[in-house]
Amino acid sequence: MSARTRRVVVIEGEDAAPEAMRPTVRLLEGLDLDLEFIHPRVGQAAIDAGESSFPPEARAAIDRSDATLFGSTSGKSALALLYLRWGKQTFANVRPARYRVGYRSPMAVPEGIDFAIVRENLEDLYVGVEGELADLAPLGLESRTAGRPLAELGPGRFAIKVITEAGTDRVARFAFELARRRKARGRPGRVTCGTKHNMLPRSDGLFLERVERLARQFPDIEFQSFIVDDLAHRLVADPRRFDVVVLPNLYGDVLSDAAAALIGGLGLAPSGCYGDDYAYFESAHGTAPDIAGRNIINPTATILSGAMMLSHLGMADAAARIEDGLARVYAKGDCLTPDQGGSASTTEFCEALAREL
Ligand code: IPM
Ligand code: MN
Numbered sequence: 001m002s003a004r005t006r007r008v009v010v011i012e013g014e015d016a017a018p019e020a021m022r023p024t025v026r027l028l029e030g031l032d033l034d035l036e037f038i039h040p041r042v043g044q045a046a047i048d049a050g051e052s053s054f055p056p057e058a059r060a061a062i063d064r065s066d067a068t069l070f071g072s073t074s075g076k077s078a079l080a081l082l083y084l085r086w087g088k089q090t091f092a093n094v095r096p097a098r099y100r101v102g103y104r105s106p107m108a109v110p111e112g113i114d115f116a117i118v119r120e121n122l123e124d125l126y127v128g129v130e131g132e133l134a135d136l137a138p139l140g141l142e143s144r145t146a147g148r149p150l151a152e153l154g155p156g157r158f159a160i161k162v163i164t165e166a167g168t169d170r171v172a173r174f175a176f177e178l179a180r181r182r183k184a185r186g187r188p189g190r191v192t193c194g195t196k197h198n199m200l201p202r203s204d205g206l207f208l209e210r211v212e213r214l215a216r217q218f219p220d221i222e223f224q225s226f227i228v229d230d231l232a233h234r235l236v237a238d239p240r241r242f243d244v245v246v247l248p249n250l251y252g253d254v255l256s257d258a259a260a261a262l263i264g265g266l267g268l269a270p271s272g273c274y275g276d277d278y279a280y281f282e283s284a285h286g287t288a289p290d291i292a293g294r295n296i297i298n299p300t301a302t303i304l305s306g307a308m309m310l311s312h313l314g315m316a317d318a319a320a321r322i323e324d325g326l327a328r329v330y331a332k333g334d335c336l337t338p339d340q341g342g343s344a345s346t347t348e349f350c351e352a353l354a355r356e357l
Contacts, residue, residue, distance in 0.1 A: 008067050009065040014289075024302045054080045283305055
């Protein structure tokens with residue numbers, strides 16, 4: 001192990017997620033890079049060992065590492081995910097939607113779809129403050145739309161949406177810088193913001209206002225904004241027009257699944273979550289419990305997340321090799337998993353990719 005060795009924590013996740021993660025790690029190991037993979041016990045494995053689902057050793061391993069590769073969780077590894085997001089302050093969740101020939105896209109003309117959603121990853125409704133409406137009664141809040149005190153709406157619950165200036169500024173800056181890096185690779189250099197500022201002039205209004213402010217610092221990057229429902233329509237109707245799309249947390253969660261559908265499904269959608277001093281990488285899909293144990297999960301999303309991780313760790317050449325290899329496997333099209341219309345197993349798909357590398 002040299003001083004340059006990068007430490008990567010692997011958390012496999014649940015259901016079918018490990019079936020995508022294990023071959024991904026083998027593939028990365030096969031590239032002979034200066035990487036050390038660490039497999040702390042998390043989730044069921046930790047529980048089986050008589051520990052909590054996210055033991056202090058796992059947390060320490062993350063703290064000592066350069067990045068984490070995370071499989072999806074249906075709950076057992078959720079504490080680890082919370083730590084990777086809020087503990088490590090990974091505020092920018094980047095979810096690229098890039099079509100490659102051979103992807104089973106439902107679009108008539110999928111060629112040229114190549115945008116990235118930058119989802120704010122820590123705020124918005126994800127601050128996790130909910131409660132009983134009755135508990136708000138002492139505040140005497142009035143519904144602006146109903147024109148009545150909340151207390152008169154009857155039994156019910158609330159959730160709080162939080163947008164901060166600093167939280168918005170940092171994700172906006174990240175989005176503009178990403179657009180700049182993409183522009184250097186031939187993309188148009190365009191940031192699009194989506195908010196519901198007509199209904200939420202204060203919270204979403206603030207998000208938009210801060211992104212607009214940041215836009216002035218990036219005169220080389222085109223900026224546009226849409227109300228988020230209009231944006232959803234445009235993303236589907238004319239996805240080629242988009243480059244970088246910056247969104248508050250919940251809209252980013254919803255629209256990134258829709259973005260995955262545009263190119264051919266969640267099996268193809270990677271993500272990277274970046275903070276100021278840590279990053280972790282995970283497929284945007286869930287754990288696919290319906291196909292667990294069948295060795296047919298499409299590992300592309302996990303492999304591409306791995307490639308994003310390599311780029312982040314300064315191994316851009318290896319990342320490009322993986323992406324080119326995947327592009328060739330899809331272009332040939334004779335060894336694809338069932339979600340892409342093929343009949344290959346996860347293992348066969350990975351073998352085909354290994355041959356291309
Ligand atoms: C995602 C997932 C998570 C989210 C869940 C598992 C909490 O849907 O990463 O998109 O909502 O952020
Ligand atoms: Mn999601």
